Amino acid sequence: MTTMNDAKRVNRDVLGGFLFKLFSSLGMTGENARTCADAVVLTNLWGIDSHGIVRLPTYARRLRENVINGNPKVRVLADSGALRILDGDEGMGFLVGHEAMHQAMEMAGAHGIGMASVRNSNHFGAASLYAWQAVKEGFMALVMSNVRPNMVAPGGAEPVTGNNPIAFGAPTRLGFPFLLDISMSTVAGGKFFLAQSREEKIPFGWATDKDGKPTDDPGKALEGFLLPIGGHKGFGLSLVVDLLCGVISGGTFQHRILSMYTSPDSTSGTCHMMLALDPGVLLGESAYLDRMDTFYRSIKSSPVRAESCMYLPGEIEHATMLRRESDGIPVHDELLREINCLARDLGVEALDTIDQTRAPRGPGRILNHR
Amino acid sequence: MTTMNDAKRVNRDVLGGFLFKLFSSLGMTGENARTCADAVVLTNLWGIDSHGIVRLPTYARRLRENVINGNPKVRVLADSGALRILDGDEGMGFLVGHEAMHQAMEMAGAHGIGMASVRNSNHFGAASLYAWQAVKEGFMALVMSNVRPNMVAPGGAEPVTGNNPIAFGAPTRLGFPFLLDISMSTVAGGKFFLAQSREEKIPFGWATDKDGKPTDDPGKALEGFLLPIGGHKGFGLSLVVDLLCGVISGGTFQHRILSMYTSPDSTSGTCHMMLALDPGVLLGESAYLDRMDTFYRSIKSSPVRAESCMYLPGEIEHATMLRRESDGIPVHDELLREINCLARDLGVEALDTIDQTRAPRGPGRILNHR
Numbered sequence: 001m002t003t004m005n006d007a008k009r010v011n012r013d014v015l016g017g018f019l020f021k022l023f024s025s026l027g028m029t030g031e032n033a034r035t036c037a038d039a040v041v042l043t044n045l046w047g048i049d050s051h052g053i054v055r056l057p058t059y060a061r062r063l064r065e066n067v068i069n070g071n072p073k074v075r076v077l078a079d080s081g082a083l084r085i086l087d088g089d090e091g092m093g094f095l096v097g098h099e100a101m102h103q104a105m106e107m108a109g110a111h112g113i114g115m116a117s118v119r120n121s122n123h124f125g126a127a128s129l130y131a132w133q134a135v136k137e138g139f140m141a142l143v144m145s146n147v148r149p150n151m152v153a154p155g156g157a158e159p160v161t162g163n164n165p166i167a168f169g170a171p172t173r174l175g176f177p178f179l180l181d182i183s184m185s186t187v188a189g190g191k192f193f194l195a196q197s198r199e200e201k202i203p204f205g206w207a208t209d210k211d212g213k214p215t216d217d218p219g220k221a222l223e224g225f226l227l228p229i230g231g232h233k234g235f236g237l238s239l240v241v242d243l244l245c246g247v248i249s250g251g252t253f254q255h256r257i258l259s260m261y262t263s264p265d266s267t268s269g270t271c272h273m274m275l276a277l278d279p280g281v282l283l284g285e286s287a288y289l290d291r292m293d294t295f296y297r298s299i300k301s302s303p304v305r306a307e308s309c310m311y312l313p314g315e316i317e318h319a320t321m322l323r324r325e326s327d328g329i330p331v332h333d334e335l336l337r338e339i340n341c342l343a344r345d346l347g348v349e350a351l352d353t354i355d356q357t358r359a360p361r362g363p364g365r366i367l368n369h370r
Numbered sequence: 371m372t373t374m375n376d377a378k379r380v381n382r383d384v385l386g387g388f389l390f391k392l393f394s395s396l397g398m399t400g401e402n403a404r405t406c407a408d409a410v411v412l413t414n415l416w417g418i419d420s421h422g423i424v425r426l427p428t429y430a431r432r433l434r435e436n437v438i439n440g441n442p443k444v445r446v447l448a449d450s451g452a453l454r455i456l457d458g459d460e461g462m463g464f465l466v467g468h469e470a471m472h473q474a475m476e477m478a479g480a481h482g483i484g485m486a487s488v489r490n491s492n493h494f495g496a497a498s499l500y501a502w503q504a505v506k507e508g509f510m511a512l513v514m515s516n517v518r519p520n521m522v523a524p525g526g527a528e529p530v531t532g533n534n535p536i537a538f539g540a541p542t543r544l545g546f547p548f549l550l551d552i553s554m555s556t557v558a559g560g561k562f563f564l565a566q567s568r569e570e571k572i573p574f575g576w577a578t579d580k581d582g583k584p585t586d587d588p589g590k591a592l593e594g595f596l597l598p599i600g601g602h603k604g605f606g607l608s609l610v611v612d613l614l615c616g617v618i619s620g621g622t623f624q625h626r627i628l629s630m631y632t633s634p635d636s637t638s639g640t641c642h643m644m645l646a647l648d649p650g651v652l653l654g655e656s657a658y659l660d661r662m663d664t665f666y667r668s669i670k671s672s673p674v675r676a677e678s679c680m681y682l683p684g685e686i687e688h689a690t691m692l693r694r695e696s697d698g699i700p701v702h703d704e705l706l707r708e709i710n711c712l713a714r715d716l717g718v719e720a721l722d723t724i725d726q727t728r729a730p731r732g733p734g735r736i737l738n739h740r
Binding site: 077078079080081082083084085108110111112113114115140153154155156157158160161166168170178180182186203205211212213229230232233234236237239240242243244247248249250253254255277278279280281282283287288291292295298299302303304305308309310311312313 | 447448449450451452453454455478480481482483484485510523524525526527528530531536538540548550552556573575581582583599600602603604606607609610612613614617618619620623624625647648649650651652653657658661662665668669672673674675678679680681682683
């Protein structure tokens, strides 16, 4: 098992430049390559390493083989003013998600709130990317995506729905934005590997065995399925996501959604929902931000238990970003080798790692929004 | 401890008529008394007995003493077309919630989606009432309300946020609507009483003791606080509810919200959020409903574990309603006595219970929406 101790560090701008060339070499326009490169860099800066460069080889293969579209033309299928249904043209999820949120903000600018439900997309990375896209422009945002079923409902024996992610963002002036990004399962599968390697049990309520029976054995969990947060509560919320993404868009839902890992040669049919709204509609921006200050401070000043910390949504990601902007983004050796093989195949210069003696220092640039 | 075995049964129409007279005698207009009576009857028909007639004595006391307004004039404070901020005029929550959802639907009719955030309201009962109000008219709906903090965040020692409810509704044609109604805590406090009476432990993750430390002792939980579903996930969602209800409306949030039980002589400052959208914007109603059929059937036909059942959101409530429309609504003796004392004080005829030999039989009238 590799750990972050085997990791090299990469400067954020170096990584961004490398990714821009990589996506360009895969046929994307400059604007699209920039959008995708920024999305990957920001994800790794936040420390959401499960959704960053680790996914590059899969994205690249699917782009190269024209399974997914690197320059999608997102079409408006229906428009009621503040609610649109879009078709993602089987595009790279970063690009479809970005365009859908752009349209939701456009509608929110005109009507106070705007929502886009979009079909025929693909894996869009971390949902918080699109929440942040809206927060930067002063909007609150709600983001959802459906994923292939991997979660067993209370009483069920097989997955019937995905651990569909929900993100929510809100502007603040306190150093970091409110950015919640959660899936509807209690935990992700990575925790089972960790428990297994440590020979520890996992709590009941995390997973089932392959027959859908709740288990505390991480080995059985790895052969089994995920369980929802709060039992029927997370199950119900997962269905809500699929209704707003897959059902009303005329797109794909439940088992018709494909995984880019188990079905690499097919577009996934993933659907998203992007909603933006103006939080200052009554108060104006400044008074709204005053209230957010009060909201945050009352939580941060409340007592914590001994040896505990309490974090607001987005706080840990922001701290990780500041650290990685200064120290670089860790990329473990095996992934670095894989990415540099990919670069060679595409005729792109290899990804440079940092000589730590001259690592750049500086404040969080991307987050300097106010 | 009283159980449902000590309960009398009341016919739904008899209860509705009684409640109409009761709310009328408290000064409500006929329309308002009807809205409140219908809300309470439906809540008990669904089996959500924690939010039905059990709350009548408290509602009545607050109405009688003019703490809350039985005929509120809900005012529009800001209007961006599809997003409005409303003031609830310190009204009875049923009435404020009903009017806010009415306005959300009006906006959704014009723009595809509509949202109302409303301040200065009070306890509005079960959130699913308003989701159902929209579903009856063919809309999907999202409903939220903030409540006084009762939930400890991961790492925290004191409640910083409420187990704020979220409801979601969607039209179907399969006999029962999609109606999810969940709070953000793992369980409600009633489960601690039950475990204590049975001398059972409760799972870690349900509650803390009075110092905010997670406990498996139901007695300590009763002195302590609730814990969120999925740890930081339910905590984060609870904050989202308060942002959309209390913060953007210019209303009350976190500890400034009061409880009608601990502060019976003050209006609560409760805030709600009502969102409605047209699920047929692309597909039209019929094709949308076809897709909902497919969505439901694929879940209901999936295998369940031995001796288990799998329910869709709203399914149990619908079954309870059919049973209670036929057999009556159970009201335990102690509550019946309390309600009849209240009726006598207000000069309203006592609540009649059913002679089971002539209990009415019939299909679910309220739910006959398609």
